[in-house]
Amino acid sequence: MQPKLNTVWLGLIILAGVFSLAYLWFTLFPGRVAPEAGQYFSAGEISRGREYSQAMRLIFIGGFAAEAAFLIWLVFGGKGAALSRWAQQLTGGYWGSVLVFFLTLWLFLRLINLPFALYGGFFWQRRWGFSTQTMGSWWADYLKGAGLDLALSAAGVLLLFWIINRRPHTWWLAGAAFFSIWLVIQTLIWPVLVSPLFNRFVPARDPAVINMVRKLSQKAGLPVDQVLVMDASRRTTRANAYFAGLGPTRRIVLYDTLLADYPPDQVEAVVAHEMAHWRQGHIYKGLSLGILGSFAAWGLLFLLLGNTMPVPLRHPPPVLWAVTLLFFMLVSFAASPVENYVSRIMEEEADRVAVTLTGNAPAAVRLQVNLAAKNLADVSPPAFIRWFSYSHPPALARIENILKAGAAPGRTLPLKN
Ligand SMILES: [Zn+2]
Structure with a gap:
């Protein structure tokens, strides 16, 4: 089962593609430095800043493009549906197949992202003297973070499929509500409870x-x-x-x-x-906007699925998770200029x-x-x-x-x- 590539999906993919290409272009050819920069910074500082940032931008856009391309291929190339069937055959049960599909996809995406994370988070940071970590302690952090991500994401996916089964017409509202609660937890509780782990x-x-x-x-x-x-x-x-x-x-x-x-x-x-x-009140303003955006995005996902991939009322196939993930990856990438615009206004204030x-x-x-x-x-x-x-x-x-x-x-x- 795979979604129909309608104009909304196509529009999202094209928009993400155009933004990625423009980002890559201006990363490779950043143009001239504003002459006023010389008032505050030496020529060496300016060129070092450019060199450091250029690699970080390549890592960012490369990581995004690799993960998005993989998910697009999986979802629209029919491979996700095949993986979904394989998970169902392997486990026999419904919830086991959801979990196996999630785990397989999680592992693939982690592997695709790992070279970018390792190079950008460790090697490039050490090269410029930012990182004081050893390779061992970087891996300890990475595994701690990945373990936390795996446990929380698995719980989130099971919750999502459970809600879709229970509330086939209003699950998107529940999804948006849970996502909003997650935003609140990340903003307010994370620094108090989770940061002490690191x-x-x-x-x-x-x-x-x-x-x-x-x-x-x-x-x-x-x-x-x-x-x-x-x-x-x-x-x-x-x-x-x-x-x-x-x-x-x-x-x-x-x-x-x-x-x-x-x-x-x-x-x-x-x-x-x-x-x-x-x-x-920037923290609360940011949270409110995030919650608003979450409801808009989940609503759009619900409408889009209704038009391109009718989800059965009972037991939607595990591949739905890959479709959901791709949707949120594309939407949040395409919406980042809006998010950053709001953020810059708050920073100025x-x-x-x-x-x-x-x-x-x-x-x-x-x-x-x-x-x-x-x-x-x-x-x-x-x-x-x-x-x-x-x-x-x-x-x-x-x-x-x-x-x-x-x-x-x-x-x-x-x-x-
Ligand atoms: Zn600030």
């Missing part, structure tokens, strides 16, 4: 850091219960910070690399930026509010310069790549935005929402 967190001891966080949190009107330091240096030299917590309990997590490698006024700029995200919180625009600019140089960012990415895949504005745009916010006379904090 890193150690200890309360910050430096009184200057604690004081700085307290002062900012007062000014922002956000109570912070805990200031934690994470041992990020176990894996990476990159610096970051984030807010985590549910409802009234909020904690701020600082990478130990941030405290070690950045001067205090730049650490303050990072903390202020993260606080601004919370203060302006967070940068502006952060400057108002600290009153120190020059430090925020130095932070951007420092972050871009240390992280080997492409400071002047091609317009298409920026539009398609940048969740943050590139460094030059952020600097310009910060300077504008710092120069605005009589600025006050925008309303909390």
Whole structure:
């Protein structure tokens, strides 16, 4: 059983194909660097950033194209239906065949993705001095992550097929609801419950850091219960910070690399930026949009299946899982410019509010310069790549935005929402 290749499927595949080719083109031929970049970055920094980013982009688009091509071949070439029948013959029972089909597909996709993950996540990171991991500890992380993914995905697939069996006309609503709950868990609970599996967190001891966080949190009107330091240096030299917590309990997590490698006024700029995200409700706005998108996508999947692959009311074949996966892979890829556009707007707002919180625009600019140089960012990415895949504005745009916010006379904090 395979879906009919109607105009919606064809449209999705063509759109993903066109975006992939454009992405590849601008990765290979990124064009000239904006002349303003020379104001803040040396020629060496600019070219190193380009070289590092170019390989990461090839890995990203190569990984996506390989997995998507495999799934398209499986679903529309009839091989998925054959695999589905094989799983049914092998196990005899219905639920066993769903599980065997899922496991086989999961393994194939993992194998296809592995070279990209290994090269981009380990070799290329070591080549530029970002990774502090050994091969053994990278594999330990990879297997831990894969095991977690396998257990959660298997549970999700069984749940999906169970709902389709129970609610053949409204399963898409249940799917969207579960997906929404999953989004909430990932955003709010994951950092508190799962991150400790990978890193150690200890309360910050430096009184200057604690004081700085307290002062900012007062000014922002956000109570912070805990200031934690994470041992990020176990894996990476990159610096970051984030807010985590549910409802009234909020904690701020600082990478130990941030405290070690950045001067205090730049650490303050990072903390202020993260606080601004919370203060302006970006976390909840992002979640709401994600939930809205989830209902739209599941609804579209339901309509599309009704038109191209009538699902039997009882016991839909296991291949339905491959069709669902392909659909979500194509839709989320095609929708990433929208998602990133919204994200960039929030990042710009967070940068502006952060400057108002600290009153120190020059430090925020130095932070951007420092972050871009240390992280080997492409400071002047091609317009298409920026539009398609940048969740943050590139460094030059952020600097310009910060300077504008710092120069605005009589600025006050925008309303909390
Ligand atoms: Zn941000």
